[in-house]
Amino acid sequence: MSELREQLRGLRAGYQAIDYPGDLAAEILSDRRPILLYASWSALAAVAAIVAVVLLLNVPRRGADSVPMAPVHSVLADDALRPIPSLPEIPTGVSLVPPSMQEYGTLAPVPPSYQSFSLPAFPSFPTSSN
Amino acid sequence: MIQAARSGDATARARVLAELQDPWFRVCLSLLGRRDLAREATQEAAMRCLRQLPGFAGQSQLRTWAIGIAINVCREMRRKGPAISRPLLIEPAQRPDVRAETVERQLWLRQLIEALPARQREAIVLRFFEDLSLEETAQAMSCALGTVKATLHQALRALRQRIPEPIEERV
Numbered sequence: 446m447s448e449l450r451e452q453l454r455g456l457r458a459g460y461q462a463i464d465y466p467g468d469l470a471a472e473i474l475s476d477r478r479p480i481l482l483y484a485s486w487s488a489l490a491a492v493a494a495i496v497a498v499v500l501l502l503n504v505p506r507r508g509a510d511s512v513p514m515a516p517v518h519s520v521l522a523d524d525a526l527r528p529i530p531s532l533p534e535i536p537t538g539v540s541l542v543p544p545s546m547q548e549y550g551t552l553a554p555v556p557p558s559y560q561s562f563s564l565p566a567f568p569s570f571p572t573s574s575n
Numbered sequence: 576m577i578q579a580a581r582s583g584d585a586t587a588r589a590r591v592l593a594e595l596q597d598p599w600f601r602v603c604l605s606l607l608g609r610r611d612l613a614r615e616a617t618q619e620a621a622m623r624c625l626r627q628l629p630g631f632a633g634q635s636q637l638r639t640w641a642i643g644i645a646i647n648v649c650r651e652m653r654r655k656g657p658a659i660s661r662p663l664l665i666e667p668a669q670r671p672d673v674r675a676e677t678v679e680r681q682l683w684l685r686q687l688i689e690a691l692p693a694r695q696r697e698a699i700v701l702r703f704f705e706d707l708s709l710e711e712t713a714q715a716m717s718c719a720l721g722t723v724k725a726t727l728h729q730a731l732r733a734l735r736q737r738i739p740e741p742i743e744e745r746v
Contacts, residue, residue, distance in 0.1 A: 449735055452684050453703040455677065460704040463604060465617060469596035470589035473621045 577637055581629050591628075591637070592621055598638060598705060599645045605700045606649040606693070616652055620645040635714050639707060643715040646697060653693065680738075687737050695730035698723055 579587035599620050604613035623644050631640060688699055694716070701712045702723075713723040 449731060449738065450703070452680060452738075453699070456681055456684060456688075457704050457706070459681075460601060460605070460700075463597070463601045465596040465600040466610070466614065468593075469599075469617065469621055470592040473592060473618060473625070474585060474589055 577631070577633070581631065588625060588628075591624075595621070595624070595638065595641045598642060602642055602645050602700060602705065603649055605704065606646070606697060607652060608689075612652060612656070616645065616648045620648045623648065636711065639711040639714050642701065642705065642707070643717060646701075646715055647717070650693075684734065684738060687734050691730055691733060694726055695733070698726045699730050702727060 576587050576590055580591045596617065599617040600613055603616040603620070604610065607613050607616060620641070624641050627644070631637070688696060691699065697716055698712060701707045701715055702709070707715060709720060709723055709727075712727075713720045716723060718726075
């Protein structure tokens with residue numbers, strides 16, 4: 446073994462004299478774990494509360510803003526854009542005065558409506574004597 | 576004991592931690608240089624060890640595997656934390672039979688080890704202070720055996736180049 450290795454071995458005595466200042470098992474198994482457990486549950490509850498608050502604050506606004514609207518198809522849109530048809534032309538050469546009776550000759554007499562009116566016979570109703 | 580600890584037995588887990596707390600703290604103190612950081616790293620290594628213990632395959636010694644966890648914790652803390660200027664806190668052995676010259680040389684050697692790059696310092700600590708074999712050092716450092724050999728070779732060469740000669744040789 447070289448001199449350097451011997452010197453390193455010599456340092457080992459001082460190194461081995463170092464001890465942990467306390468009882469690690471007691472610190473880890475009894476104290477830290479409940480603290481860590483408590484801390485982790487507390488952190489989880491805090492995060493859940495924050496998420497709930499954020500959701501409650503954002504739900505109405507988000508509902509008004511982000512609910513997709515159904516597309517509106519206007520039936521009138523096409524008709525409204527259709528051009529209005531032009532007015533028909535007024536016929537020319539037509540007399541607006543009614544023609545006189547002589548132009549049609551004699552008309553067949555029309556019998557009065559009350560003379561051709563006749564009521565049908567009433568049906569005979571059965572009687573109890575038959 | 577390991578089987579019982581893996582299955583969650585609290586007494587066995589406490590015994591595992593009691594067995595590993597000193598090696599963990601020594602390694603962490605050697606690599607981080609501050610007692611508060613070393614204690615924090617030791618506790619973090621213990622937590623990870625308990626979490627990963629059910630998956631421990633037993634392909635290596637529990638101590639080697641656990642030291643590997645501490646090495647990883649120290650690496651993460653070095654990356655995240657401020658630069659540590661004096662990472663090694665080994666006091667030379669204060670024994671009446673140790674000559675003052677030897678103590679002086681140990682102090683000098685300690686300063687040289689402190690100045691090594693982190694990986695070389697890890698290899699020196701595990702191989703010579705924790706007395707792991709080359710294979711165990713490679714497992715703890717999560718690297719290949721050849722890498723550990725090369726890293727140790729570089730570290731020892733750097734130390735030899737800087738270590739002062741003995742007084743009788745200098746005269």
